[in-house]
Amino acid sequence: MSFAWEDAAVNADDPGSSPLLPSDAPAINVGAIRSEPLPIASVPTNDGRFRNYIEWAVIILVAVGFAFLVRGFAFQTFFIPSESMVPRLETDDRVLVNKFAYDLRDPSRGDVVVFRTPPNAHITGMDDLVKRIVGLPGDTIEGRDGHIFINGHQLAEPYLPAVVQSKTFAPQKVPANSYFMLGDNRQYSNDSTAWGPANRDLFVGPVFVTIWPLDRIDIPGWLWGIPIAIGGGFLVYFVMRRREPDPV
Numbered sequence: 001m002s003f004a005w006e007d008a009a010v011n012a013d014d015p016g017s018s019p020l021l022p023s024d025a026p027a028i029n030v031g032a033i034r035s036e037p038l039p040i041a042s043v044p045t046n047d048g049r050f051r052n053y054i055e056w057a058v059i060i061l062v063a064v065g066f067a068f069l070v071r072g073f074a075f076q077t078f079f080i081p082s083e084s085m086v087p088r089l090e091t092d093d094r095v096l097v098n099k100f101a102y103d104l105r106d107p108s109r110g111d112v113v114v115f116r117t118p119p120n121a122h123i124t125g126m127d128d129l130v131k132r133i134v135g136l137p138g139d140t141i142e143g144r145d146g147h148i149f150i151n152g153h154q155l156a157e158p159y160l161p162a163v164v165q166s167k168t169f170a171p172q173k174v175p176a177n178s179y180f181m182l183g184d185n186r187q188y189s190n191d192s193t194a195w196g197p198a199n200r201d202l203f204v205g206p207v208f209v210t211i212w213p214l215d216r217i218d219i220p221g222w223l224w225g226i227p228i229a230i231g232g233g234f235l236v237y238f239v240m241r242r243r244e245p246d247p248v
Contacts, residue, residue, distance in 0.1 A: 075098060080093040095207045095208070095209065114129070114204045115129060115202040115203045118202060129181075135150065136174060137175065140152070145168075
């Protein structure tokens with residue numbers, strides 16, 4: 001059967017007129033046609049997971065690199081081999097030393113400092129020592145009656161147990177750029193009472209924290225804010241990630 005196609009344009013006033021249908025084609029019930037949305041192809045999530053893996057790998061690499069940088073340039077660990085700083089430091093303690101501290105400030109009385117062994121100390125087998133700064137440049141320091149006197153006045157030393165007695169030594173003036181270093185275990189410490197003040201150029205840095213053994217960790221209170229801040233940052237990151245709309 002052949003069809004005759006109409007060439008005329010659609011007549012808007014005549015719904016039965018259409019150039020797309022043959023003239024004798026059967027009528028179509030338009031109302032019976034149901035419009036359904038086209039299915040949307042699902043977007044694979046592999047790319048998103050791969051991106052997350054890359055982000056985590058970068059974060060871990062940056063953290064490890066930063067740790068090595070800090071370890072090599074800002075902080076250094078030291079092992080305590082003797083009892084000269086008991087009770088502040090025990091034998092076999094491991095401490096972290098801040099190598100940048102004295103680039104930002106001057107050494108202070110009371111600081112516990114790691115420094116290279118002075119040449120005139122003649123101590124074999126020990127490249128570094130750890131003692132407490134007691135005398136500052138220009139001070140006149142003296143050991144008398146079991147106590148330390150600075151410029152004629154007895155020095156208060158709350159970091160020492162009451163039973164500790166300092167060695168007796170004659171008054172001496174601490175030279176410029178030098179410091180009088182004493183162990184807290186005064187009677188059993190090889191210190192400035194034997195080999196004189198230590199030059200500041202020998203200083204590695206002050207003891208920052210004790211990191212071993214676990215029962216002697218003495219991290220300053222403010223330092224706990226760092227892991228708390230990092231943990232909070234990760235929490236915010238994950239919350240924000242979960243709020244992102246799913247890809248369409």
